[in-house]
Amino acid sequence: VDPRIVALQKRACARGVIGLAGGLPATELLPRDELARVLADAATHHAVALTYDWPEGVAQLRAWIAGRLSARGATVDAQQVIVTSGAQQALSLIAMAHRGTQIAVGEATYPAAIAAFERAGVDVVADDADAHYVMPGVSNPRGVDLVEPQRAWWLERGALIADEAYTELRFDGRISRPLVADAPARVWHVGTLSKTVSPGLRVGWLVPPLREHQTLLDLKEAADLQTASVTQQAAALFLARFDYDAHVERSRRHYQARAARLCEALRRELPYARFAEPEGGFAAWVELDEPGDEIGLLGEAIAAGVTIDPGRAFRPRDAPSASSFRVSFSSAPIEDLAEGAHRLAVAVDRWLTRGARASRRRS
Amino acid sequence: VDPRIVALQKRACARGVIGLAGGLPATELLPRDELARVLADAATHHAVALTYDWPEGVAQLRAWIAGRLSARGATVDAQQVIVTSGAQQALSLIAMAHRGTQIAVGEATYPAAIAAFERAGVDVVADDADAHYVMPGVSNPRGVDLVEPQRAWWLERGALIADEAYTELRFDGRISRPLVADAPARVWHVGTLSKTVSPGLRVGWLVPPLREHQTLLDLKEAADLQTASVTQQAAALFLARFDYDAHVERSRRHYQARAARLCEALRRELPYARFAEPEGGFAAWVELDEPGDEIGLLGEAIAAGVTIDPGRAFRPRDAPSASSFRVSFSSAPIEDLAEGAHRLAVAVDRWLTRGARASRRRS
Numbered sequence: 209v210d211p212r213i214v215a216l217q218k219r220a221c222a223r224g225v226i227g228l229a230g231g232l233p234a235t236e237l238l239p240r241d242e243l244a245r246v247l248a249d250a251a252t253h254h255a256v257a258l259t260y261d262w263p264e265g266v267a268q269l270r271a272w273i274a275g276r277l278s279a280r281g282a283t284v285d286a287q288q289v290i291v292t293s294g295a296q297q298a299l300s301l302i303a304m305a306h307r308g309t310q311i312a313v314g315e316a317t318y319p320a321a322i323a324a325f326e327r328a329g330v331d332v333v334a335d336d337a338d339a340h341y342v343m344p345g346v347s348n349p350r351g352v353d354l355v356e357p358q359r360a361w362w363l364e365r366g367a368l369i370a371d372e373a374y375t376e377l378r379f380d381g382r383i384s385r386p387l388v389a390d391a392p393a394r395v396w397h398v399g400t401l402s403k404t405v406s407p408g409l410r411v412g413w414l415v416p417p418l419r420e421h422q423t424l425l426d427l428k429e430a431a432d433l434q435t436a437s438v439t440q441q442a443a444a445l446f447l448a449r450f451d452y453d454a455h456v457e458r459s460r461r462h463y464q465a466r467a468a469r470l471c472e473a474l475r476r477e478l479p480y481a482r483f484a485e486p487e488g489g490f491a492a493w494v495e496l497d498e499p500g501d502e503i504g505l506l507g508e509a510i511a512a513g514v515t516i517d518p519g520r521a522f523r524p525r526d527a528p529s530a531s532s533f534r535v536s537f538s539s540a541p542i543e544d545l546a547e548g549a550h551r552l553a554v555a556v557d558r559w560l561t562r563g564a565r566a567s568r569r570r571s
Numbered sequence: 572v573d574p575r576i577v578a579l580q581k582r583a584c585a586r587g588v589i590g591l592a593g594g595l596p597a598t599e600l601l602p603r604d605e606l607a608r609v610l611a612d613a614a615t616h617h618a619v620a621l622t623y624d625w626p627e628g629v630a631q632l633r634a635w636i637a638g639r640l641s642a643r644g645a646t647v648d649a650q651q652v653i654v655t656s657g658a659q660q661a662l663s664l665i666a667m668a669h670r671g672t673q674i675a676v677g678e679a680t681y682p683a684a685i686a687a688f689e690r691a692g693v694d695v696v697a698d699d700a701d702a703h704y705v706m707p708g709v710s711n712p713r714g715v716d717l718v719e720p721q722r723a724w725w726l727e728r729g730a731l732i733a734d735e736a737y738t739e740l741r742f743d744g745r746i747s748r749p750l751v752a753d754a755p756a757r758v759w760h761v762g763t764l765s766k767t768v769s770p771g772l773r774v775g776w777l778v779p780p781l782r783e784h785q786t787l788l789d790l791k792e793a794a795d796l797q798t799a800s801v802t803q804q805a806a807a808l809f810l811a812r813f814d815y816d817a818h819v820e821r822s823r824r825h826y827q828a829r830a831a832r833l834c835e836a837l838r839r840e841l842p843y844a845r846f847a848e849p850e851g852g853f854a855a856w857v858e859l860d861e862p863g864d865e866i867g868l869l870g871e872a873i874a875a876g877v878t879i880d881p882g883r884a885f886r887p888r889d890a891p892s893a894s895s896f897r898v899s900f901s902s903a904p905i906e907d908l909a910e911g912a913h914r915l916a917v918a919v920d921r922w923l924t925r926g927a928r929a930s931r932r933r934s
Contacts, residue, residue, distance in 0.1 A: 211785060218625070230623065238621045240614055247610035247801065251603055258601045258771040260593065262581070293656055293773075297795040304690070320796060327667070327793040408621040408800035410656075422574060430690040431663050431794065432656040433683060437771035438610065439799050 212503055213518060220510045226548040229515040231348065231403070231490050232539035234466070237459050238406055242450050243442065250441035257441040263429040265291025265413075266440040272447050273399065273413050282389035284397075288421060290414045290428055293435045294407070295373050295400035296320055298414035299341075301427045302369055302396050303328035305420060310337035311369070315528065316493065317341060318348045319521040321371070334527040339367035344384060345375035349493040349522050349534040351467075351486030356384045363391055367417075371398045376456050378488035379464040393417050401443055403490070404456050409439040463490065463538060466545065470537035473549035478556060490538035495519075496531040496556070500563045505533065508555040508562075514548045575866055576881060583873045589911040592878035594711070594766075594853050595902035597829070600822050601769055605813050606805065613804035620804040626792040628654025628776075629803040635810050636762065636776050645752035647760075651784060653777045653791055656798045657770070658736050658763035659683055661777035662704075664790045665732055665759050666691035668783060673700035674732070678891065679856065680704060681711045682884040684734070697890040702730035707747060708738035712856040712885050712897040714830075714849030719747045726754055730780075734761045739819050741851035742827040756780050764806055766853070767819050772802040826853065826901060829908065833900035836912035841919060853901035858882075859894040859919070863926045868896065871918040871925075877911045 217229055250257040256266060264270065270289040277284040292298040299321050303311075307329040313322065315334050321341055325332045342362065344355040355362055355370075362368060370387045388395040400412035416424045428434070446452075467486045474481060474494065483494045502518035509516050519532030535552070537545055580592055613620040619629060627633065633652040640647040655661040662684050666674075670692040676685065678697050684704055688695045705725065707718040718725055718733075725731060733750045751758040763775035779787045791797070809815075830849045837844060837857065846857045865881035872879050882895030898915070900908055 214625075232623055235618070235622070240621060243621060243801075244611040244614035247614055247805075248607040251607035251610055255598070256771070258603060258606060258769040259598070260595055260770045262577075293795040293799070296793075300794050320792065323789070323793040327790060406621040406801075407623045408619070410795065410797070410799040426686070427690060429683065430659075430686040432660040432773065434773070436656070436773040436799050436802050438606075438769075439802060442610075 210503065210521065213506065213521065216503075216506050216510055217515060220515045225510060226514045226544045226551065227540045228535040228537070228548050228552070229517045230536060230539065232536070233403060233407065233490070234462060234539055237462060239446070239450070239455065242446060243406060246442040246445035246449065247438065249445055250438050254441045257438040259437065261434050261437045261440070263425055263434045264289070265435055266437060266444055268444040268448070269411070269440050272444060277386055277388065277397070277415070280383065280389065281385045283392065284388065284415055288415050288418065290416070290424055291435045291440055292412045292414050292428065293410040293432060294402055295371060295398050295412040296324065297431065298398040298412050299369070299371065300324040300328065301414060301424055301431065302398070302416070303330050304427050305423055306330050306339060309339065311339045311341055312337035313341045313524050314354070316349055316519065316522040316532065317524070318343070318371070322524060332524045334524050339369060340365050341369045341371065343371045343374060344387060345372065345378050346486075346488035348374060348489065349491055349517070350484060351489050351492050352484050353378070353487055355387070359384070363387070367394050367396065369396045369398065373398070373400050373403055374489035376404055377460055377463060379460050379467070380487070381457065381460060388415060393419075404459060405443070405446065409443055411435065411439055411443045460488070463488070466537040466542050467492070469542055470535065470545045470549060473546040474535070477549045477553035491534050491536040493534055494532060498531055498560060498563060499529060500531050500559065502531055502533060504562070505531070505555065505559045508559040509552060512551040512555040512558070514551040514555065516552065573866065573884065576869065576884065579866075579869050579873055580878060583878045588873060589877045589907045589914065590903045591898040591900070591911050591915070592880045593899060593902065595899070596766060596770065596853070597825060597902055600825060602809070602813070602818065605809060606769060609805040609808035609812065610801065612808055613801050617804045620801040622800065624797050624800045624803075626788055626797045627652070628798055629800060629807055631807040631811070632774070632803050635807060640749055640751065640760070640778070643746065643752065644748045646755065647751065647778055651778050651781065653779070653787055654798045654803055655775045655777050655791065656773045656795060657765055658734060658761050658775040659687065660794065661761040661775050662732070662734065663687040663691065664777060664787055664794065665761070665779070666693050667790050668786055669693050669702060672702065674702045674704055675700035676704045676887050677717070679712055679882065679885040679895065680887070681706070681734070685887060695887045697887050702732060703728050704732045704734065706734045706737065707750060708735065708741050709849075709851035711737060711852065712854055712880070713847060714852050714855050715847050716741070716850055718750070722747075726750070730757050730759065732759045732761065736761070736763050736766055737852035739767055740823055740826060742823050742830070743850070744820065744823060751778060756782075767815075767822060768806070768809065772806055774798065774802055774806045823851070826851070829900040829905050830855070832905055833898065833908045833912060836909040837898070840912045840916035854897045854899040856897055857895060861894055861923060861926060862892060863894050863922065865894055865896060867925070868894070868918065868922045871922045872915060875914040875918040875921070877914040877918065879915065
């Protein structure tokens with residue numbers, strides 16, 4: 209990520225502006241008391257929690273992951289699952305296994321996926337590669353399902369890296385059959401508890417194609433030996449003791465209400481902006497007709513008291529670049545969302561004015 | 572790591588043999604109740620613990636790390652510290668920053684360091700490279716200080732990757748000035764709580780040379796966004812509330828007693844074996860005069876009811892290869908150590924007999 213963006217966002221945090229940046233879950237949905245209990249219980253009663261485990265991760269957690277995928281129609285055994293330090297580490301390990309090849313990500317995608325792929329020596333392109341990175345159910349940043357409507361087409365592509373970070377947070381609760389169910393030899397399945405339970409645990413997972421399992425396990429071990437035993441064991445206890453599905457359903461309704469609030473305000477405040485109504489997840493993706501310096505737009509936004517994620521971090525280098533940005537409705541207090549959109553409109557106005565002045569100077 | 576070794580070790584675990592393999596801390600030293608309390612408190616009372624933080628890690632923990640290094644004579648600021656998922660991740664990130672170069676590790680070293688370096692595209696050699704990997708205070712697997720007695724010589728080498736995983740566990744409590752204090756522009760300092768507090772937390776750290784800080788931070792973010800906030804915050808609370816130095820001092824005495832017990836038994840049971848009395852840490856390194864198949868030795872050991880770590884995992888490919896193995900005294904019940912050494916002697920006997928028979932067949 210561009211260090212200028214990080215510097216701006218950090219300054220904004222300190223000043224208490226309205227945060228429409230980042231992919232953070234709502235604070236009020238974090239199961240704080242439940243996690244406190246299972247963390248303490250894991251440390252006190254489970255031998256593995258405070259010591260080393262094998263690189264693939266805690267057996268009870270892998271069984272839950274495999275069981276959930278199986279319930280959705282996939283044939284996945286707990287032995288195929290590798291617990292990772294969040295979905296991000298799964299992407300980074302997959303990237304290492306694809307060094308020297310190309311991965312297509314579409315015209316806009318999750319910025320840290322691009323970073324993980326590029327750091328590992330993968331050539332990231334928008335289109336036309338042997339491997340494709342997709343987010344079934346809810347794409348990031350667009351907030352809509354770009355996979356299921358063309359499922360058959362996708363399944364004819366080569367390797368698919370299927371990142372289900374937001375899949376369960378579709379507002380309509382319609383969770384598709386996982387891609388790995390239909391093409392187990394070509395799908396790298398990625399999941400996480402970061403969006404539905406807590407990102408602070410860093411518990412994600414990876415189901416690689418069978419023939420790649422040993423390679424990925426070796427990469428995982430070389431990367432950090434294993435994911436924290438204590439958070440894995442706590443996650444397993446959480447999933448065994450509490451009603452995960454009810455928690456996810458509550459979260460869907462919560463985020464749906466937030467999405468509606470933000471979109472309504474965006475339509476009112478930025479009537480000229482283009483965006484799709486999110487079908488799930490944490491954010492909407494806004495496009496403007498005018499090209500321009502999106503980091504400058506972030507600067508204007510912060511000056512106006514709101515943060516956004518500038519579009520260029522989401523684009524592979526060969527993608528067309530109309531101005532765009534991501535606005536998250538997931539974590540700012542819901543009553544601030546309308547004011548956030550208003551400030552954003554002020555910022556876009558100023559930014560467009562400056563841009564127009566700059567182009568007059570150039571001509 | 573050779574999958575045959577893993578398969579053998581896993582089978583051994585299941586059968587309850589005496590475990591002289593692995594670098595596991597003593598179960599009785601894990602501060603179980605204290606960690607249960609700080610984990611619960613982190614989740615309940617610290618906002619950052621359950622959500623995302625910045626890639627460099629929790630500020631309170633970085634301040635402790637910097638403070639501790641400063642107290643030992645280094646000029647290290649909290650902003651230079653990057654919290655990692657154990658020391659292993661620090662090594663893996665450092666390796667990525669050294670892709671395409673050579674790192675020298677000596678004739679025997681920590682196997683997962685070799686794995687991390689090689690996976691990242693580093694050429695691992697015994698000697699003569701621009702960068703050297705060292706373990707000040709207590710080397711792994713030799714258990715003795717290979718750095719301080721030749722400190723000036725080491726400080727004339729190029730880059731030094733200084734892994735202090737076991738440094739604080741020197742039995743004499745004499746902790747040297749960190750190498751980073753004398754050559755901050757060339758030392759990559761690595762530390763961890765895995766050996767002194769709990770490996771299940773996966774809390775380690777990295778202080779790279781200043782000019783490399785941004786690169787390493789980008790690599791960390793691409794690898795897993797950040798280390799688990801909840802374990803970082805819990806570690807910070809643990810270090811603030813409890814007497815870490817007293818805990819480390821207790822651990823030193825505990826491991827020293829274990830080391831003495833095992834070494835005495837080794838001298839009695841394997842009088843022909845060569846090993847140095849450990850000065851700290853978890854293990855001793857045993858060398859035999861006869862070359863041979865060390866994985867075969869592990870097989871014999873397990874058959875005799877004991878596990879060890881075969882030497883070849885510790886050697887870079889160009890190192891000379893007399894037979895050797897690591898025996899850990901850190902985690903098996905202390906009253907089993909003498910019996911473990913006895914079973915090991917039985918295994919070595921059988922292995923030597925088989926080896927002799929095999930060479931008679933060959934000649």
